Amino acid sequence: xxxxxxxxxxxxxxxxxxxxxxxxxxxxxxxxxxxxxxxxxxxxxxxxxxxxxxxxxxxxxxxxxxxxxxxxxxxxxxxxxxxxxxxxxxxxxxxxxxxxxxxxxxxxxxxxxxxxxxxxxxxxxxxxxxxxxxxxxxxxxxxxxxxxxxxxxxxxxxxxxxxxxxxxxxxxxxxxxxxxxxxxxxxxxxxxxxxxxxxxxxxxxxxxxxxxxxxxxxxxxxxxxxxxxxxxxxxxxxxx
Ligand SMILES: C[S@@+](CC[C@H](N)C(=O)[O-])C[C@H]1O[C@@H](n2cnc3c(N)ncnc32)[C@H](O)[C@@H]1O
Numbered sequence: 188x189x190x191x192x193x194x195x196x197x198x199x200x201x202x203x204x205x206x207x208x209x210x211x212x213x214x215x216x217x218x219x220x221x222x223x224x225x226x227x228x229x230x231x232x233x234x235x236x237x238x239x240x241x242x243x244x245x246x247x248x249x250x251x252x253x254x255x256x257x258x259x260x261x262x263x264x265x266x267x268x269x270x271x272x273x274x275x276x277x278x279x280x281x282x283x284x285x286x287x288x289x290x291x292x293x294x295x296x297x298x299x300x301x302x303x304x305x306x307x308x309x310x311x312x313x314x315x316x317x318x319x320x321x322x323x324x325x326x327x328x329x330x331x332x333x334x335x336x337x338x339x340x341x342x343x344x345x346x347x348x349x350x351x352x353x354x355x356x357x358x359x360x361x362x363x364x365x366x367x368x369x370x371x372x373x374x375x376x377x378x379x380x381x382x383x384x385x386x387x388x389x390x391x392x393x394x395x396x397x398x399x400x401x402x403x404x405x406x407x408x409x410x411x412x413x414x415x416x417x418x419x420x421x422x423x424x425x426x427x
Contacts, residue, residue: 219415223267226413226420227389229274237273241266247296254329257321262289264393264418268363271389272297277360278304281352283345283376284365285310286318288327295334307339307356309348309366345372349379358385364392373400381408386425395419
């Protein structure tokens with residue numbers, strides 16, 4: 188997908204105009220960016236730059252907008268995911284929970300812009316209330332064909348597939364949980380993924396507000412249980 192982007196000057200002018208027109212929203216936008224920068228260990232300027240880059244990617248945005256009418260849930264961390272992948276340039280990413288593929292599409296768009304890296308996803312479709320696929324669709328149907336070259340999708344239960352997948356990959360630079368949000372399954376995934384994370388790698392999880400799995404896991408491993416909204420974001424010690 189060839190990026191169709193707005194010029195940096197127009198984009199910045201748009202930001203300034205928005206800040207004056209909607210100061211409350213601008214403050215929230217900046218605060219979210221600052222939190223992500225702090226928890227993911229990134230310069231704020233990079234977070235803001237990559238957010239703008241995504242916002243200005245007209246072709247990707249238009250593709251998603253055309254598809255979103257059929258999707259009846261939201262993935263609020265999509266922009267944060269794009270930004271993190273652009274900024275840390277991971278080579279190996281693992282995510283659990285694909286459904287229509289909003290998170291996968293954002294990760295793959297960022298990998299395409301990086302020109303490197305592979306996304307390994309696991310999904311057991313249509314077992315979660317609220318994340319059922321539209322009739323006739325398969326897991327990740329939203330992901331544009333042009334972005335599928337860096338994607339390995341496995342269909343099945345994360346409890347069956349994740350240990351073997353992690354075993355074959357060696358080190359992982361970014362792990363995202365968004366499958367079965369039961370306490371037991373979240374801890375199961377974190378406990379398996381964390382030892383495989385490269386030094387400086389990122390552990391991320393959607394829906395960390397549902398119970399204390401995120402907080403308990405982070406406390407056990409001496410990590411800060413940091414969040415941007417309900418998206419858990421914490422970085423393993425060490426330099427990449
Ligand atoms: C919240 S949705 C994922 C949304 C997705 N990340 C996105 O941004 O579009 C959760 C997905 O995980 C799947 N799932 C639920 N339990 C699972 C399990 N035990 N193993 C693998 N996938 C599972 C659900 O069927 C659903 O497709």
